[in-house]
Amino acid sequence: xxxxxxxxxxxxxxxxxxxxxxxxxxxxxxxxxxxxxxxxxxxxxxxxxxxxxxxxxxxxxxxxxxxxxxxxxxxxxxxxxxxxxxxxxxxxxxxxxxxxxxxxxxxxxxxxxxxxxxxxxxxxxxxxxxxxxxxxxxxxxxxxxxxxxxxxxxxxxxxxxxxxxxxxxxxxxxxxxxxxxxxxxxxxxxxxxxxxxxxxxxxxxxxxxxxxxxxxxxxxxxxxxxxxxxxxxxxxxxxxxxxxxxxxxxxxxxxxxxxxxxxxxxxxxxxxxxxxxxxxxxxxxxxxxxxxxxxxxxxxxxxxxxxxxxxxxxxxxxxxxxxxxxxx
Amino acid sequence: xxxxxxxxxxxxxxxxxxxxxxxxxxxxxxxxxxxxxxxxxxxxxxxxxxxxxxxxxxxxxxxxxxxxxxxxxxxxxxxxxxxxxxxxxxxxxxxxxxxxxxxxxxxxxxxxxxxxxxxxxxxxxxxxxxxxxxxxxxxxxxxxxxxxxxxxxxxxxxxxxxxxxxxxxxxxxxxxxxxxxxxxxxxxxxxxxxxxxxxxxxxxxxxxxxxxxxxxxxxxxxxxxxxxxxxxxxxxxxxxxxxxxxxxxxxxxxxxxxxxxxxxxxxxxxxxxxxxxxxxxxxxxxxxxxxxxxxxxxxxxxxxxxxxxxxxxxxxxxxxxxxxxxxxxxxxxxxxxxxxxxxxxxxx
Numbered sequence: 001x002x003x004x005x006x007x008x009x010x011x012x013x014x015x016x017x018x019x020x021x022x023x024x025x026x027x028x029x030x031x032x033x034x035x036x037x038x039x040x041x042x043x044x045x046x047x048x049x050x051x052x053x054x055x056x057x058x059x060x061x062x063x064x065x066x067x068x069x070x071x072x073x074x075x076x077x078x079x080x081x082x083x084x085x086x087x088x089x090x091x092x093x094x095x096x097x098x099x100x101x102x103x104x105x106x107x108x109x110x111x112x113x114x115x116x117x118x119x120x121x122x123x124x125x126x127x128x129x130x131x132x133x134x135x136x137x138x139x140x141x142x143x144x145x146x147x148x149x150x151x152x153x154x155x156x157x158x159x160x161x162x163x164x165x166x167x168x169x170x171x172x173x174x175x176x177x178x179x180x181x182x183x184x185x186x187x188x189x190x191x192x193x194x195x196x197x198x199x200x201x202x203x204x205x206x207x208x209x210x211x212x213x214x215x216x217x218x219x220x221x222x223x224x225x226x227x228x229x230x231x232x233x234x235x236x237x238x239x240x241x242x243x244x245x246x247x248x249x250x251x252x253x254x255x256x257x258x259x260x261x262x263x264x265x266x267x268x269x270x271x272x273x274x275x276x277x278x279x280x281x282x283x284x285x286x287x288x289x290x291x292x293x294x295x296x297x298x299x300x301x302x303x304x305x306x307x308x309x310x311x312x313x314x315x316x317x318x319x320x321x322x323x324x325x326x327x328x
Numbered sequence: 329x330x331x332x333x334x335x336x337x338x339x340x341x342x343x344x345x346x347x348x349x350x351x352x353x354x355x356x357x358x359x360x361x362x363x364x365x366x367x368x369x370x371x372x373x374x375x376x377x378x379x380x381x382x383x384x385x386x387x388x389x390x391x392x393x394x395x396x397x398x399x400x401x402x403x404x405x406x407x408x409x410x411x412x413x414x415x416x417x418x419x420x421x422x423x424x425x426x427x428x429x430x431x432x433x434x435x436x437x438x439x440x441x442x443x444x445x446x447x448x449x450x451x452x453x454x455x456x457x458x459x460x461x462x463x464x465x466x467x468x469x470x471x472x473x474x475x476x477x478x479x480x481x482x483x484x485x486x487x488x489x490x491x492x493x494x495x496x497x498x499x500x501x502x503x504x505x506x507x508x509x510x511x512x513x514x515x516x517x518x519x520x521x522x523x524x525x526x527x528x529x530x531x532x533x534x535x536x537x538x539x540x541x542x543x544x545x546x547x548x549x550x551x552x553x554x555x556x557x558x559x560x561x562x563x564x565x566x567x568x569x570x571x572x573x574x575x576x577x578x579x580x581x582x583x584x585x586x587x588x589x590x591x592x593x594x595x596x597x598x599x600x601x602x603x604x605x606x607x608x609x610x611x612x613x614x615x616x617x618x619x620x621x622x623x624x625x626x627x628x629x630x631x632x633x634x635x636x637x638x639x640x641x642x643x644x645x646x647x648x649x650x651x652x653x654x655x656x657x658x659x660x661x662x663x664x665x666x667x668x669x670x671x672x673x674x675x676x
Contacts, residue, residue: 054518056517079518080520082518084515084518086511086514090511090513091512093510107519
């Protein structure tokens, strides 16, 4: 049952490397024309999943349809319709930017006039003019990335797979890069991007959080933040270390992160063992704040305690924590 | 070490294999030299002489061309290395002590063959019917193509092949592995480019490099070592291009086996040593056991040495050297196919 508005569908996708299960029973349905993100730490299965989706590695089990094509059987047909950017810069470092583009155009067997036109458009779009004739190996991280994106989109792919594309890039370049991605989706392309940056994940239309080969949460970023089953409590105090010590005994505490003088706490909705079901989270919103206030007062610490809105990082921490805490 | 099975295999298996192949293969005893015979006398005595010479294991009669011209042509094309000619007036010569009864023509381009055959031909064999009491050697020995018996003429042309083999295999052995290490390959795999296209694309530019190298080595051979080029130069280049492609293809196969540049280099060197020792470049391979000779047939250098000696020294045409050419072509096609199938467009 392949829906025409889905760019990627996968059911029960699993990949084992020996005894290690890198990707474990993942289901995906990614709509066309959107940017979909895989958020997860290193080793969570992001790259393996992307590589299975584009036929670079075979799944151990599960079915995949990408742009209506069955993978990995129809991988060769898919190659013409998909653009791929690897984690590492993988164009030829001893060729100039222009030569790399020309080479990629010929690999995709673009007809000469069309190729020249596409390359000219890419040079303008991704501002490659300034370093067009320099060897690609001498470019900066941001320049390399613009070049890589230009090369990956020369053949106007319907689907763009980006495997941690911004790991070696400064924030400004990252912003520009995302502007380019949105421009591409406006042109109808679907983009699948893996990242471990929260700010990047937040820009995606849809998001799946991967942890140890599982999808531990998925949805739109705002929905994920809204539906977080944990309470976010911010504590501002002169001596954060003392606050840490005081909160150590709090059974509902899931995570505590320090930001300067502030502490950012994630609390389970009700007291209970660590594995408490997130479903029973209808507790009053003030609960956590009250608990923390009481504990700090008991320890004689002066602090401002307030409820805060969940950030995507909280969602991420919450999702990976509860998954990590489930017994294997 | 157990995690790197290829290196383990190279440490244990390769020395073992090399000991066996080289121990049996490197052999200065010349045996079973391919010989053609032209017997225009056709008498009982002439047949007795042929049987007598054949009785030594040094010579195997493999061809009976019709005349001396055909005999020489076969030597030039490398089909035989020695020719025995018995003239029509053999019976008269037997009683004339001043004239040789027969002629042995030796291809002087192969190391080791000439002295061994000369020894056989000039041995004063009592058994040679009716010839015992003669004063002069009964058989005249002619060394063709290398009358001065210079080592350079035997070695230098073949050296062109050895040098090309050395550089070419490593070029492509490293090519794919390097792209894998640099990540280029992951990108290439994701493009519509086909495996065979990729292999041929890796091969062609290096053929040009190899031909430039051929020119350098050939000029040195002519100018410094005074090696005569008797055949056609463009045919030599044609043969060289085929050989270069074949060795490059061998390198590609290595490239699909190795996972690091270091491994690729090592594997490349391991193919080099048998090529040098078994190709007939340094030792006559007629003396080695069958199995080693078959192994030598797999090596492109064996056939190219044949082509080089044929075209450069013996002035042979490629048409007459079609056998080594055909073998090189088969090797090329098989190696490219193997490399392309081994290189599936996946990462696992």
